[in-house]
Amino acid sequence: MTGLVVVGASLAGVHAAEGLRRAGFDGPIHLVGAESHRPYDRPPLSKDFLTDEQVDENRLVLRPVAEDGALDLTWHLGTRAVALSNDHGNVELSSGETLAADGVVVATGCRPRRLPLSTFEGRDQSDVDGVVSLRTLNDARELRHRLRSADGPVVVCGAGFIGAEVAASARQLGCEVVMVEVADAPLARVLDAEAGMAVVDLHRRHGVDVRLGVGVDHGHTDGGRLTAVTLSDGTELACAVLVVGIGVIPNTEWLEGSGLTVGSGSDDGVLVDDRCRAAPSVVAVGDVARRPHRRFGGTTMRVEQWDNAVAMGGYGAKSLLAALEWRGNDGEGVVVEPFDPVPWFWSDQYDRKIQFAGIATDDPEIVQGSEGDRQFVRAYFGDEDRVLGVLAWNRPRQAIIGRQLIEAGADRATVHDRLG
Amino acid sequence: MKVVVDFDLCESNAVCMGIAPEVFEVRDDDFLYILDEHPGPELHDKVREAVERCPKQAISLEETDA
Ligand SMILES: Cc1cc2nc3c(=O)[nH]c(=O)nc-3n(C[C@H](O)[C@H](O)[C@H](O)COP(=O)(O)OP(=O)(O)OC[C@H]3O[C@@H](n4cnc5c(N)ncnc54)[C@H](O)[C@@H]3O)c2cc1C
Ligand code: SF4
Numbered sequence: 468m469t470g471l472v473v474v475g476a477s478l479a480g481v482h483a484a485e486g487l488r489r490a491g492f493d494g495p496i497h498l499v500g501a502e503s504h505r506p507y508d509r510p511p512l513s514k515d516f517l518t519d520e521q522v523d524e525n526r527l528v529l530r531p532v533a534e535d536g537a538l539d540l541t542w543h544l545g546t547r548a549v550a551l552s553n554d555h556g557n558v559e560l561s562s563g564e565t566l567a568a569d570g571v572v573v574a575t576g577c578r579p580r581r582l583p584l585s586t587f588e589g590r591d592q593s594d595v596d597g598v599v600s601l602r603t604l605n606d607a608r609e610l611r612h613r614l615r616s617a618d619g620p621v622v623v624c625g626a627g628f629i630g631a632e633v634a635a636s637a638r639q640l641g642c643e644v645v646m647v648e649v650a651d652a653p654l655a656r657v658l659d660a661e662a663g664m665a666v667v668d669l670h671r672r673h674g675v676d677v678r679l680g681v682g683v684d685h686g687h688t689d690g691g692r693l694t695a696v697t698l699s700d701g702t703e704l705a706c707a708v709l710v711v712g713i714g715v716i717p718n719t720e721w722l723e724g725s726g727l728t729v730g731s732g733s734d735d736g737v738l739v740d741d742r743c744r745a746a747p748s749v750v751a752v753g754d755v756a757r758r759p760h761r762r763f764g765g766t767t768m769r770v771e772q773w774d775n776a777v778a779m780g781g782y783g784a785k786s787l788l789a790a791l792e793w794r795g796n797d798g799e800g801v802v803v804e805p806f807d808p809v810p811w812f813w814s815d816q817y818d819r820k821i822q823f824a825g826i827a828t829d830d831p832e833i834v835q836g837s838e839g840d841r842q843f844v845r846a847y848f849g850d851e852d853r854v855l856g857v858l859a860w861n862r863p864r865q866a867i868i869g870r871q872l873i874e875a876g877a878d879r880a881t882v883h884d885r886l887g
Numbered sequence: 888m889k890v891v892v893d894f895d896l897c898e899s900n901a902v903c904m905g906i907a908p909e910v911f912e913v914r915d916d917d918f919l920y921i922l923d924e925h926p927g928p929e930l931h932d933k934v935r936e937a938v939e940r941c942p943k944q945a946i947s948l949e950e951t952d953a
Contacts (some may be wrong), residue, residue: 482939510942530944773942774902781939813900813942820900864913867905 468494468569470541471787472558474548475574475718476500478508478529479753479776479783483572484538485531486784491795496540497566499558501575503545504604506532510773512607513632514815517614518639524604548575551725555749570787573722573737573751574780577715577771578602582624587686595686597693598709601629610710614640619707621645622696624683626653628814630712631666634675635816637710644675645704649682659827662845662858665838666816673817678702683709715771717755730757736769741805743783744790752776752783761807762873763826763855772812782806809873811866822866825856825873832879834886835865844869844886852879857886888931889949890924896945903937903946910934925951 471487473480476498484498500506507527516522531538543560550559551571558566579600581592592598599610614621614637623634626648634646650656652663667677678698685697686709696706717736719729727745728738736757743750743758753776757769788801811824818841828847836843844865847856853876857869865886872882890910899919903911909930912920926934938946 508944530938774940777940815898820898822900861917863899863901863917864904864915867901867913870905 468791468793469567470495470497471570471572472497472499472566472568473572473574474499474558474721475572475576475753475755476502476506476542476544477574477576477753477776478506478773479576479755479780480572480574481506481529481531482777482780483574483750483752483784483787484540486781487788488538489781490785490788490801491797492784492788492793493796496538497543497558497568498540499543499546499548499560499566501545501547502603505544507604509602512604513601513629514636516607517611517633517636520611527604548721551722551727551749555725555746568748570748570791571750572780572783572787573727573745573749573755574753574776574783575718575721576754577717579711580714580716582683582686582711582713586683587688592686592711594691595688595693596691597707598686598711600711601633602715610708613708614642617642617707619643619705621708621710622647622683622704622706623710623712625649625712625714626663626666626670626677627712627714628654628657628812630710631670631816632814633710633712634670635673638670638673638675639817642708645678645706646670646675647678647681647683647698649680649699651680653679657827658823658858659829659831659847661831661838662827665860666821668839669816669819715754717769719755727751734767738767741807742786742790742803743779743806744786747790748787750783750787750790752779758806760826761805762809762876763849770810772810774811775808778808779806809870811870813866818861820861820863822859822863823856824866824870825854827856827858831856834883835862836860846879846882846886848879853877854879854882857882888926888934889951890921890926890934891947891949892919892921893945893947894919896943897941898943898945900942902940902942906937906940907933911937 506529547561620643621637623630623646652660654663681698687695737751745751814821830848842861845858849855859866901913
């Protein structure tokens with residue numbers, strides 16, 4: 468084999484590279500990554516990296532990379548893939564180089580969605596001093612600096628998990644924080660309205676001015692620097708830092724013309740089958756990949772979560788080797804079962820550890836505590852009273868057991884029995 | 888194999904317990920307990936998976952003869 472190419476040097480890509488080596492693949496592996504940093508972990512960027520200046524950037528480096536040279540990769544950092552051509556056999560790079568590939572792992576993740584140009588009189592938000600999105604280490608360095616030196620209110624646009632975590636971190640730093648959300652309840656898409664309101668209450672108790680049902684319409688600048696924003700209800704707010712947390716867009720432009728199925732809108736991302744395959748010699752993993760979820764009626768979803776990127780990266784590696792009918796030195800090949808784990812994520816806000824497994828449905832029920840408590844567990848049921856989602860506040864044990872109950876297709880009575 | 892957890896990093900999210908309950912347990916007091924510091928060979932794969940999936944990169948393994 469001439470070699471394998473992993474595109475995207477972050478969580479999913481690095482775990483794919485590690486998975487290839489673990490399976491015994493000892494040929495060349497190219498790892499291509501647009502960012503120039505050694506691959507690092509993102510979750511701390513909205514949490515302790517902002518609040519605690521002691522967090523050393525070296526601590527963010529992903530474990531498989533931090534472990535001494537074990538992966539033996541050919542690195543192409545600070546380099547983008549610009550095309551997948553020649554029937555998926557070539558990966559073309561921004562450096563002008565073309566890598567020949569027997570197999571390709573697509574792990575290019577997502578980038579933050581930006582406010583429309585009309586918000587800043589035709590300018591892109593990145594050209595306005597004081598407006599930040601948070602995805603990369605560079606973004607986090609900038610935001611950390613801005614929060615510490617803010618001489619006015621911080622406005623967080625979008626009360627999704629990243630926005631909410633930034634709001635919590637900014638409060639911990641003593642900033643005045645306004646969080647605006649266009650929906651009537653935040654996280655209504657991920658959780659349900661009631662659980663979303665529990666998040667709102669949490670922030671209000673910590674002094675965040677939360678405004679629901681409004682967006683940011685306009686940013687006012689003075690000499691290129693943001694000074695205020697006008698909300699969609701006409702309110703004008705002074706604003707030293709505007710944090711834009713309005714969702715993400717998968718990085719799939721480089722795949723145009725590749726023949727892979729790349730959707731848009733609510734079908735965005737690279738479509739893969741239940742073995743993470745996008746084409747006979749291509750797998751896609753992590754935030755960029757849209758996969759079928761058998762447990763949830765076969766619906767296809769992208770899962771923008773840490774655990775998914777780790778698991779899918781490792782699995783995708785094996786699946787690619789199986790598809791290529793690769794054989795190790797002992798003559799053994801790789802066999803994979805379909806990939807369909809129950810999604811799971813955590814979010815830390817103030818003293819709350821919020822964990823969620825599965826998906827939300829329109830049939831939620833509290834099984835322990837109540838939404839106003841420091842600790843509670845809420846379950847979401849589907850057809851035949853089967854549990855499909857579990858939300859746990861400061862109840863990590865229950866979250867993990869809940870995930871297993873979803874996996875097992877447990878019914879309502881069992882859920883009450885085990886989690887109540 | 889010896890299992891070592893950096894308790895300054897661990898945030899008790901119980902991921903490891905989900906994978907290897909024979910070795911890790913998060914109790915209702917919200918602390919992680921290591922039930923078996925020297926798990927037998929039949930558990931090594933699970934423990935390695937726990938190392939991989941720990942969101943805080945808090946678990947490490949010291950390879951020993953046993
Ligand atoms: C601030 C923040 C906090 C988070 N907190 C949590 C949390 O608490 N819990 C949780 O479960 N999840 C959390 N997440 C989500 C988690 O970090 C992501 O699910 C994970 O990073 C996805 O990994 P990935 O490798 O698929 O994609 P990404 O991490 O997005 O990496 C993709 C990489 O590919 C590169 N790339 C893009 N295009 C190209 C190209 N054409 N050529 C080469 N390289 C390219 C990008 O530069 C990037 O480095 C958080 C994310 C962020 C940003
Ligand atoms: S998975 Fe990691 S952080 Fe979570 S309880 Fe286990 S050791 Fe601690």
